[in-house]
Every structure is written in structure tokens, then in C-alpha cells.
Amino acid sequence: MQARTNSFLRELRRGAGEGLRNGWTVLRLRGPSQFQFWLIALLIGIAAGFAALLFRKGIAELQYLAYGSEDVARIHSLAETLPWYWILLLPAAGGLVVGLILHWFTPDGRVRSVADVIEGAAMYKGRVETREGLASAAASLITLGTGGSSGREGPVVHLAGVISTWVSDRINANGITGRDLLGCAVAAAVSASFNAPIAGALFALEVVLRHFAVHAFAPIVIASVAGTVINRLEFGDVTEFVLDRSSALAFYVELPAFLILGLLCGVVGAALSRGIFLAEDVAAHVQMQLHLPRWLRPAAAGLMLGAIAIWFPHVIGVGYETTSAALTGQLLWHEALVYAVIKVAAVAITIGGRMGGGVFSPSLMVGALTGLTFGYAATAIFPEVSGAQTLYALAGMGAVAAAVLGAPVSTTLIVFELTGDWQTGLAVMVAVSMSTALGSRLVQRSFFMSQLVRRGVQLAAGPQDYLLAMFQVRNLMRGPDHARAAGADRCWSLIEQGIYLDATTTLEAAMPVFERTLVPFIPVVTLKGDDQPPELLGALFHVDALKAYNRALTAISKEEHG
Numbered sequence: 001m002q003a004r005t006n007s008f009l010r011e012l013r014r015g016a017g018e019g020l021r022n023g024w025t026v027l028r029l030r031g032p033s034q035f036q037f038w039l040i041a042l043l044i045g046i047a048a049g050f051a052a053l054l055f056r057k058g059i060a061e062l063q064y065l066a067y068g069s070e071d072v073a074r075i076h077s078l079a080e081t082l083p084w085y086w087i088l089l090l091p092a093a094g095g096l097v098v099g100l101i102l103h104w105f106t107p108d109g110r111v112r113s114v115a116d117v118i119e120g121a122a123m124y125k126g127r128v129e130t131r132e133g134l135a136s137a138a139a140s141l142i143t144l145g146t147g148g149s150s151g152r153e154g155p156v157v158h159l160a161g162v163i164s165t166w167v168s169d170r171i172n173a174n175g176i177t178g179r180d181l182l183g184c185a186v187a188a189a190v191s192a193s194f195n196a197p198i199a200g201a202l203f204a205l206e207v208v209l210r211h212f213a214v215h216a217f218a219p220i221v222i223a224s225v226a227g228t229v230i231n232r233l234e235f236g237d238v239t240e241f242v243l244d245r246s247s248a249l250a251f252y253v254e255l256p257a258f259l260i261l262g263l264l265c266g267v268v269g270a271a272l273s274r275g276i277f278l279a280e281d282v283a284a285h286v287q288m289q290l291h292l293p294r295w296l297r298p299a300a301a302g303l304m305l306g307a308i309a310i311w312f313p314h315v316i317g318v319g320y321e322t323t324s325a326a327l328t329g330q331l332l333w334h335e336a337l338v339y340a341v342i343k344v345a346a347v348a349i350t351i352g353g354r355m356g357g358g359v360f361s362p363s364l365m366v367g368a369l370t371g372l373t374f375g376y377a378a379t380a381i382f383p384e385v386s387g388a389q390t391l392y393a394l395a396g397m398g399a400v401a402a403a404v405l406g407a408p409v410s411t412t413l414i415v416f417e418l419t420g421d422w423q424t425g426l427a428v429m430v431a432v433s434m435s436t437a438l439g440s441r442l443v444q445r446s447f448f449m450s451q452l453v454r455r456g457v458q459l460a461a462g463p464q465d466y467l468l469a470m471f472q473v474r475n476l477m478r479g480p481d482h483a484r485a486a487g488a489d490r491c492w493s494l495i496e497q498g499i500y501l502d503a504t505t506t507l508e509a510a511m512p513v514f515e516r517t518l519v520p521f522i523p524v525v526t527l528k529g530d531d532q533p534p535e536l537l538g539a540l541f542h543v544d545a546l547k548a549y550n551r552a553l554t555a556i557s558k559e560e561h562g
Contacts, residue, residue: 371396
């Protein structure tokens with residue numbers, strides 16, 4: 001009897017193992033079913049939530065070692081009690097470690113963040129760089145733990161993208177599935193970082209996927225809720241900022257003041273973005289002129305940041321303590337103004353110096369300070385029809401962040417979820433709408449889109465612009481053995497006229513040649529050297545290029561409206 005039972009158990013285990021292997025094979029070859037996809041979305045949400053939690057806890061532990069504080073909301077106060085040389089050298093030491101990490105593990109010494117996730121969603125089937133992403137997460141953790149003046153959402157979003165990329169590669173996900181899984185990971189990371197499930201889901205849809213298709217909504221919401229649960233299991237159901245409940249809109253006649261505040265915040269948001277780009281350009285120029293190794297660039301930026309922090313320690317770290325002080329009206333007018341200017345400079349140095357981190361938390365701080373400064377002026381000029389100055393700080397916080405991120409919907413909601421204040425919606429919405437409208441005209445729609453434009457990646461105008469860059473002509477050309485191949489004599493005639501394409505060229509370069517020359521096909525060659533003739537590989541026909549482009553546009557349209 002015992003032998004028969006053991007035999008049965010062996011057969012059961014063998015059958016279960018074969019079933020799992022067969023199921024895995026079907027999953028890889030056919031893709032997940034809807035139930036499987038939602039289950040994967042939940043698991044990705046849990047994994048991304050834990051990644052965000054561990055990242056946050058890692059920053060706290062490193063801050064404790066460096067500054068003696070595990071509470072990110074008190075690092076500014078504790079830093080004021082430390083010797084000046086400690087404040088000066090800590091960011092520089094952190095920058096040195098960051099520089100070495102990026103030098104060893106990235107080809108260009110650049111930190112990956114939200115812009116790279118957006119690029120991966122649009123152009124790489126929802127995949128991001130894995131090795132570079134892990135190195136960027138480590139670099140950003142060290143930067144924030146040693147006093148870097150940036151935010152944690154950028155590296156966390158990319159780290160979540162690394163998780164979804166690993167899963168997408170394991171199940172051989174197509175472009176639509178890969179992008180949806182990437183959106184799930186991003187939503188969970190944002191919601192776990194800020195205890196903001198609604199804003200996390202909408203951030204993934206509005207900023208990363210840039211559409212609100214029904215097929216993506218449900219799994220992204222599932223993942224976002226999972227990320228929030230991870231956050232609340234550790235920190236409880238508490239908001240990041242606690243407001244003075246006297247912050248209320250006094251009269252509707254006060255709304256025009258928030259229109260003006262929105263315009264001001266649009267300018268401030270654009271100044272923050274352009275300041276970072278200016279710092280990047282200046283740092284690159286100085287690095288080239290002085291022949292500095294690239295791994296020293298973050299250390300130099302950290303030294304500059306430390307020098308500022310000696311006099312203005314509020315620039316250290318994410319800035320939650322100063323943001324909270326602005327939202328509760330604990331700062332004077334001149335303090336709020338000076339702190340806002342200094343914070344913009346500190347963020348520009350941190351990110352421009354390639355120390356790592358994100359821009360969302362800094363934009364919240366700058367916005368709160370800008371709003372409080374404006375609020376003091378508005379309530380002094382029209383005291384009889386004005387509410388509290390802190391209401392302007394709340395509206396300014398959302399308005400500057402919206403102008404920087406180019407995401408008015410998710411930014412408005414994340415402000416409400418960060419503060420728990422849903423009663424001031426009119427003021428926040430008015431300021432956010434005006435800042436987004438103006439800010440999108442002063443930069444390329446958003447900070448992230450402007451980053452991509454500076455790298456030569458055109459995503460802001462839509463798929464009709466960037467899809468051409470996704471097709472290499474070698475994959476669309478007709479080879480010499482094709483039934484309707486181009487004649488060799490005609491190809492060589494065009495080559496002699498200088499009309500040809502390198503095999504690595506994309507349709508982005510090929511389509512203007514068709515438009516300029518009006519030829520039905522262009523020879524595709526491999527260039528071997530200046531003194532050697534090119535090797536003819538085939539020809540790219542105009543009609544084939546148009547068909548591929550139209551198919552891609554149709555697929556994108558179906559995905560975005562499905």
C-alpha cells in the first residue's frame with residue numbers, strides 16, 4: 001500500500017511539473033490570457049511597491065549614517081547642527097561614489113529616469129535598460145542619502161520599469177503587453193512612493209503611456225492599489241503633508257488671483273526645467289575644457305551643493321520639511337522667496353551634475369514656496385476678499401509640478417492625495433490649468449519631453465514623428481533575390497548620382513530622400529571605407545516604406561483606442 005501511494009505521489013509530481021512547463025511554454029508563445037495578465041499585473045505591482053519601499057528605506061538608512069537622521073522630514077533641522085565641513089564634504093563624497101558607479105556601469109555616465117521610461121514605452125516595446133537602470137537606482141539612492149537636492153520618484157519609476165522589463169522578456173511580451181506591464185510597474189511605484197493610488201494610476205497613463213485606453217486601465221489600477229497597500233502596511237494611511245485646516249477659499253472673487261498664480265508658476269516651472277538644462281550644458285562645457293574625467297563631474301556638483309548647503313541647509317535632500325513649512329505658513333515672505341530661488345539652483349546643480357534623482361519632489365517644494373510668496377502679496381493687497389496664504393502655497397505646489405511634468409490631471413490628484421485636502425479643488429485646478437498651458441509653450445511640453453528632444457528623440461508631437469525612427473531600411477528593403485527586386489544597373493546608376501542609403505539608416509532619414517528625389521526606390525548599401533566601393537544589399541521601395549509606416553500608425557491607433 002505504501003509503495004502504491006509513493007508511486008502515485010511521484011506520478012502526481014511528474015504531472016504537475018509537466019503541467020507547469022507546458023503552461024510556461026504556452027505563456028511564452030501565445031502571451032498571457034486576460035486573467036493571467038491581471039495576475040501578472042498584481043505581482044508586478046507588489047514587486048514595484050516593495051522596490052519603492054526599499055528604496056525609500058535605503059535613503060533613510062543612508063541619511064542616518066550621514067546626518068544622524070532617519071526622518072527625511074527633519075534632515076534640514078539636523079543638518080544645521082553639524083559642522084560646516086561635514087555639510088560641505090558629504091554631498092561631494094556621495095557624488096564621487098555616484099560618478100564611479102555611473103562610469104563603470106553605464107556607457108555614457110548618465111542617470112536613467114522617467115524620460116527613459118517614456119522612451120522605452122514608445123519605442124522599445126515597453127522595455128528599459130536593465131544594467132543602466134540598476135546602476136542609476138544605486139546612484140540616486142546614494143545621492144539622496146548624502147544630501148543631493150532632487151527627488152526619489154524618477155529613479156523609483158525607472159527601477160519599476162526594470163522589473164516590468166524582466167517580466168516582459170521572460171514571457172516574450174509583445175509591444176502592447178510590454179507597455180501595459182510597464183504602466184503597471186510605474187503606477188505601483190508612484191503610488192507606493194506617495195501613498196497616492198489614484199494619481200499613481202493616472203501618472204502611468206498620462207505621462208508614460210500617454211493614452212487612456214480601456215485595456216490598460218484595469219491592470220494599471222490593480223497594480224497601483226497593490227503598491228499603495230505595500231506603502232500603508234509600512235507607514236499607515238497617512239498623508240505626506242499635514243495642512244492647517246483653515247486653508248479655504250474665502251470668496252469666488254479670489255479665483256482670478258489663482259489664474260495669475262498659475263501663470264507665474266508656469267514661468268517658474270519653465271525656469272526650473274531650463275535651469276537644469278543650462279546646468280547640464282555648462283557642466284559639459286567645463287568638463288570638456290578642463291579635460292575632467294566624467295566620474296568627477298558628480299563629485300564637483302556635490303561640492304558646489306555642499307557649499308550652498310552650509311548657508312541654506314534646506315536644499316539638502318528631498319525637501320519635505322521646507323515644503324511642509326510652506327504649506328503651513330511657517331515661513332516669512334522673504335524666506336519663501338529666497339528659498340525658492342536657492343532650491344532651483346540646487347536642483348539644477350544636482351541633476352545637471354549627473355548626481356541623479358528626479359524633479360517631481362523638488363517641483364513640489366519650489367511650487368509651495370512660490371505659492372506662499374505670491375499668497376503673502378495677494379492677501380496683503382486684497383485682505384478683505386482673501387483666504388489664507390497657505391491655500392496659495394497648496395495651489396502653487398500643484399501648479400509648478402504640473403508645468404514641469406506636463407501632467408495636469410495626475411499632478412492635481414497627487415496634490416490632493418499628498419495633503420488629504422479635497423476642499424480646495426477649484427483653486428488648485430485653476431492654477432494648474434494656467435501653469436500647464438503656459439509652461440508647455442515655454443518648454444517642449446514637459447521637462448521629460450525636453451530631455452528627449454535634447455537627445456534627438458522626438459516624441460512630443462506624437463507617433464507620426466517618432467515611428468519613422470523605429471524602422472531600419474535593412475528590414476524593409478527588397479534583396480536581390482526578391483521576386484520584384486530593383487534592377488542592379490538602375491541601382492548602381494542611382495548610387496553614382498549619390499542617391500543611396502546605408503543599411504543602418506531608418507525611415508526618418510529615408511523619407512526625405514524619397515520626397516526630394518521622387519524616385520520609386522533607393523539602393524541600400526553597406527559602406528566599407530573611403531577607398532572601397534559600397535556593397536549593394538538591395539533597394540528600399542517607397543511603397544514598402546509607406547505600407548510599414550501606415551501599419552505602425554494603425555497599430556498605435558488601435559492600442560490607444562482599444
